[in-house]
Amino acid sequence: MSKFDLAKVPLVGPLSRAQVQQVHDAALKVLAETGVFIDSTTALDLLAAHGAAVDPERRIARLPEGLVEKAVRAAPEQFHLHDAEGKPAELVGGDAVHFDPGSCAVRVLDDDGVTARDSMTADLDKVVRLTDALPHLGTQSTAIVCHDAPNEIADTYRLYVILRASKKPIVTGAFSVQGLHDMKEVLAAAAGGERALAEKPRAVFDVCPSPPLKFANLAAHNIIDGARAGLPIEFVSMPMPGAASPATIAGSVVQHTAETLAGVVIAECAQEGAKVVWGGAPVVFDMRHGTTPMSAAEATMIGMASAQMGKYYGLPTHTYAALSDSKLVDAQAGAETALSGLLAAMAGINIISGAGLIDFVNTISLAKLVIDNDICGQIYRVLRGIEVTPETLAVDVIHEAGPGGHFLSLTHTRRWYRREVDLPSAAFDRRDRRGWQEAGGLDTYAQARAIAHDILAKHPGTPPTPGVMAEIDRAMRDVAARHKVDGKLPLGPS
Amino acid sequence: MTDKSALLNQLTKIVIDGLIEEAEGATKEALAQGLEPLAIVENGLVPGIEEAGARFARGDYFLPELVASAEAMQTAMAVLDPLLRAKQEARKTLGHVLLGTVEGDIHTIGKNIVGALLQAAGFVVTDLGPNVAVGTFVAKARELKPDIVGMSALLTTTMVKQQQTIEALSREGLRGGLKVMVGGAPVTEEWARKIGADAFAEDAVAAVAAAKRLVGA
Numbered sequence: 001m002s003k004f005d006l007a008k009v010p011l012v013g014p015l016s017r018a019q020v021q022q023v024h025d026a027a028l029k030v031l032a033e034t035g036v037f038i039d040s041t042t043a044l045d046l047l048a049a050h051g052a053a054v055d056p057e058r059r060i061a062r063l064p065e066g067l068v069e070k071a072v073r074a075a076p077e078q079f080h081l082h083d084a085e086g087k088p089a090e091l092v093g094g095d096a097v098h099f100d101p102g103s104c105a106v107r108v109l110d111d112d113g114v115t116a117r118d119s120m121t122a123d124l125d126k127v128v129r130l131t132d133a134l135p136h137l138g139t140q141s142t143a144i145v146c147h148d149a150p151n152e153i154a155d156t157y158r159l160y161v162i163l164r165a166s167k168k169p170i171v172t173g174a175f176s177v178q179g180l181h182d183m184k185e186v187l188a189a190a191a192g193g194e195r196a197l198a199e200k201p202r203a204v205f206d207v208c209p210s211p212p213l214k215f216a217n218l219a220a221h222n223i224i225d226g227a228r229a230g231l232p233i234e235f236v237s238m239p240m241p242g243a244a245s246p247a248t249i250a251g252s253v254v255q256h257t258a259e260t261l262a263g264v265v266i267a268e269c270a271q272e273g274a275k276v277v278w279g280g281a282p283v284v285f286d287m288r289h290g291t292t293p294m295s296a297a298e299a300t301m302i303g304m305a306s307a308q309m310g311k312y313y314g315l316p317t318h319t320y321a322a323l324s325d326s327k328l329v330d331a332q333a334g335a336e337t338a339l340s341g342l343l344a345a346m347a348g349i350n351i352i353s354g355a356g357l358i359d360f361v362n363t364i365s366l367a368k369l370v371i372d373n374d375i376c377g378q379i380y381r382v383l384r385g386i387e388v389t390p391e392t393l394a395v396d397v398i399h400e401a402g403p404g405g406h407f408l409s410l411t412h413t414r415r416w417y418r419r420e421v422d423l424p425s426a427a428f429d430r431r432d433r434r435g436w437q438e439a440g441g442l443d444t445y446a447q448a449r450a451i452a453h454d455i456l457a458k459h460p461g462t463p464p465t466p467g468v469m470a471e472i473d474r475a476m477r478d479v480a481a482r483h484k485v486d487g488k489l490p491l492g493p494s
Numbered sequence: 495m496t497d498k499s500a501l502l503n504q505l506t507k508i509v510i511d512g513l514i515e516e517a518e519g520a521t522k523e524a525l526a527q528g529l530e531p532l533a534i535v536e537n538g539l540v541p542g543i544e545e546a547g548a549r550f551a552r553g554d555y556f557l558p559e560l561v562a563s564a565e566a567m568q569t570a571m572a573v574l575d576p577l578l579r580a581k582q583e584a585r586k587t588l589g590h591v592l593l594g595t596v597e598g599d600i601h602t603i604g605k606n607i608v609g610a611l612l613q614a615a616g617f618v619v620t621d622l623g624p625n626v627a628v629g630t631f632v633a634k635a636r637e638l639k640p641d642i643v644g645m646s647a648l649l650t651t652t653m654v655k656q657q658q659t660i661e662a663l664s665r666e667g668l669r670g671g672l673k674v675m676v677g678g679a680p681v682t683e684e685w686a687r688k689i690g691a692d693a694f695a696e697d698a699v700a701a702v703a704a705a706k707r708l709v710g711a
Contacts, residue, residue: 106650106680118682145650145680154651175651210600242558243603287556290607290698362679 003073003314010095012346013308014301015253020312023250023305027257028065035062036213036262040220043266050269061262068261071268077314079232079275081139082200084167084190084464090138092204092232092277092316095348097383099341099376100139100171101131101369102323102357103206108144109358109365113329113445116363119144121490123364124161127356129461130369130452132166136376137355137369141171144364148490152483155179156186159203160476161491163190164469165461171234171353173206177221180205182479184229189475190468198230204277204351208236209259211244220266227267227274234277234318234351235263239302240292243285249298253305256280260306264315277351278310279318281361293325294360295336303340304347316350322372322379323354323361329368329445333358337368338375345379366456367427367448374424381422392416425451498529502538505570509542510549512562517569531577534570535585540616543567547614557607564610588616589641589709592634594626596655601648604678607698608644615702631659635668641709644701647678656681657689673708677701 002008006017015023037059038044044061048054053062078093090098107116108123124144131137142158149157155175162170163186174180183205184197191197207222209215215223226233237259239245239252246252260278267274282302283292293299303319310317322341326332337354344352355372356364386392397412407413427448429436436442442450463469473493480489488494501524508516524534546563549555555563578584591612595605602624609619620638622630635643643663647653656676663669673692676685686694693708695701 118684147650151651151654214600216600240603247558285603287558288553290557290604 002077004069004312005314006312008314009308009312010348012348013304014249015305015308019250020308023253023257023309024312026254027261027309028068030213030254030258031063031068031261032065033062034213035060036209036215036259038215038220038266039217040215043215043220043224046224046269047266050265052265063262063265068265071265072261072313072315074268074272075264075276075315076273078316079201081169081204081232082202083169084163084202084462084468086191086196086200088200089169092350094350096350097345097348097352097380098138098350099136099322099352099355099372100141101127101137101143101364102320102354102361103141103143103171103173105144105357105362105364106147107359107363109329109363109368111449113365113367113449116327116359118147119364120148121146121157121161124158125165125491126366126456127364127369128162128165129459130366130455131356132168132461133455133459134369134373136373136380138168139171139351140166140168141353142173143356146490150480150483150485150487150489153182153479153485156182156476156479157489159183159186160472163187163472164463164491167462167464170203171206171351172203174218174222177218177225180222180225180229180231182482184231185479186472186475189471190464192468194229201230201232201275204232204234206234206236206279207263208238208281209263211238211240211259212255213259213262215262215266223263223266224270227271227276230275232275232277233263233267234279235260236279236281236318236320237263237306238281238283240283240285241298241302242287249302249305252282252302253309256282256302256306257309260310276315277318278307278313278315279351280306281320281353282306291325292360294320295323295325295340297339300340300343303349304343307344307347307349311348317348318351318353319344319349320353320361321349322352322375323357325358325360327359327363329358329365329371329448333368334371334375334444337372338378341372341375342379342382345383366452367445370425370448370451370455371427371444374428377422377424427451498524498527501527501529502534505534505538506542506545509539509563509566509570510545512546512559512566514562514566514569517566518573521570521573525573525577531574531581532583532585535574535578539567539570540585543614544616547611550611550614557610560614561607561610564613567613585618587618588706588711590618590620590638591642591644591705592620592622592631592638592640593644593646594622594631595624595646595648596652596659597625597627598655599647599649599652600624601646601678604648604698605644605646608646608677608701611698611702612705615706617705628655628659628662632662632666632668635663635672636666640672642673642675642705644675644677644705647676647681650680653678653680653685656691660690675701675704675708
């Protein structure tokens with residue numbers, strides 16, 4: 001096990017190894033002296049029993065170094081997320097990189113590329129089916145709020161929409177304490193039982209501390225309940241420099257580290273060995289507009305630095321990247337998505353949430369999912385690196401072609417060209433000018449939109465077997481009945 | 495006289511420069527020198543906050559400067575408000591706004607910025623903070639008789655509290671005597687209309703414009 005291992009800290013990242021150590025020391029000081037606010041007597045009692053100094057009236061827990069160290073050592077370095085068939089689909093750990101659509105948006109960008117309307121269940125179904133078909137988005141997420149789903153079961157129902165149409169693993173989160181239990185039931189139905197689900201997790205559950213240093217009742221209980229149920233918990237700390245965290249980048253990384261360490265402590269005290277992900281959703285706080293750009297360079301840097309801390313602790317990592325604050329799918333959207341996505345991937349962050357989102361995290365665009373899949377494909381190509389072997393060095397091929405020779409018809413070319421050069425979709429237009437004009441002279445958005453429509457017309461998703469679907473339907477009906485939800489659900493079950 | 499105008503200028507500067515720690519002392523000094531509370535407000539503090547607001551509108555001040563100015567003014571007003579009440583004097587304001595984030599929601603930054611901008615624009619603001627129960631909004635509205643109640647919600651799951659608060663205000667016969675403004679990331683014009691709010695604003699600057707419209711300023 002590689003815990004507290006400076007050698008594991010990637011050199012692609014804003015912090016030097018010495019600085020990682022400094023951030024660690026600072027975070028420990030914050031936890032030991034300032035502590036965290038936790039709005040849950042259960043959680044406070046749990047921490048007190050494990051040696052935290054708890055002030056029950058102020059609801060503050062101060063965590064000593066020994067407790068933090070024990071918790072970090074107890075958390076697994078990596079785990080697998082499984083697909084609908086229970087096969088390991090993604091290694092969450094090491095430097096493996098997986099992308100998922102960001103969450104959670106409240107609006108959908110209409111086809112005109114300008115209008116953003118309230119997101120509905122039918123939109124989530126499209127997002128799920130499109131993501132299911134896009135090769136470089138290996139993970140689904142409950143990406144949008146479905147305004148037409150009953151409030152009482154909104155979190156579980158989003159999950160249901162994924163389970164009925166895709167076999168990919170899932171990033172999700174609950175809206176209430178009971179919600180986590182409901183969602184677990186539906187996941188268990190899909191997995192073939194609670195034990196099967198615990199042994200072969202399909203979904204991680206996002207839990208967000210509220211900056212600075214606060215855990216709401218919902219957050220605390222989701223961590224404890226999720227840890228005990230074997231559901232991997234992904235901490236998503238959101239520092240806001242100058243507003244809800246120190247104005248300095250370093251100070252914001254310290255706060256992120258402290259909050260996330262506190263989350264790890266709660267999880268491991270609840271259940272030693274609980275799977276956790278060191279995640280985050282850093283932003284900058286725009287002091288002119290009071291908005292929270294997630295794709296500013298500094299936000300990406302906080303994410304990279306936070307992940308360096310996570311790797312130092314020997315934990316799986318996550319961040320928000322590969323998204324954009326633009327209101328349109330335009331140059332800003334392309335630049336921000338690619339810049340942040342590539343940096344996060346080169347930092348070896350295991351789960352990168354963001355694809356498809358614009359307008360901070362408010363709006364999802366189907367066309368952007370297509371574009372982002374291409375960006376992710378290019379990123380994966382960079383990560384794959386250059387294969388250097390005698391065959392690829394190709395000295396004899398160069399000799400065969402000779403000075404002034406051709407390579408086009410060589411066997412070596414036929415054998416290698418598809419492997420060596422990634423081919424993005426037509427949305428990354430590489431036609432010559434005339435070819436592009438004859439094909440309609442379309443911009444990126446129009447091309448991507450057409451591709452999205454085409455995929456959705458042809459791809460029904462990957463539903464589970466009828467037997468498993470029946471189980472999932474049964475569990476969903478049970479959850480609806482439990483919350484006394486009557487009336488039709490937008491996509492069933494009836 | 496020169497002493498007194500120097501003290502007033504000092505208070506103006508304290509507000510403009512956001513010197514929060516100096517506000518209380520300077521206010522008490524001005525009172526000790528015989529300046530009237532209302533004069534201190536209108537000739538010392540208000541010119542300061544108006545200048546801060548103007549600098550923000552121009553893009554010379556950003557939020558940190560504006561919020562610091564607002565806090566400096568608030569600190570001074572905490573000394574002066576009881577005296578004004580005792581004398582039954584009221585400073586000229588555009589109106590009184592009661593702000594809060596709804597129950598179950600602990601997000602406050604947007605609301606805080608709205609509060610600072612409203613103060614800079616000349617409103618009196620009472621901020622109830624985060625996680626404010628429907629009953630608390632109602633009780634405070636009854637007690638303080640604000641012109642506007644402003645509610646912030648940042649989660650789609652807590653937005654519904656805005657609706658419940660409006661309904662409670664109606665039930666308690668308070669709705670007619672005040673205006674209601676709503677905001678927060680998931681809140682839309684449509685939602686505001688649906689729940690019977692008087693105004694919706696997408697950001698803090700729009701909130702000030704909406705508040706001015708609501709009080710007929």
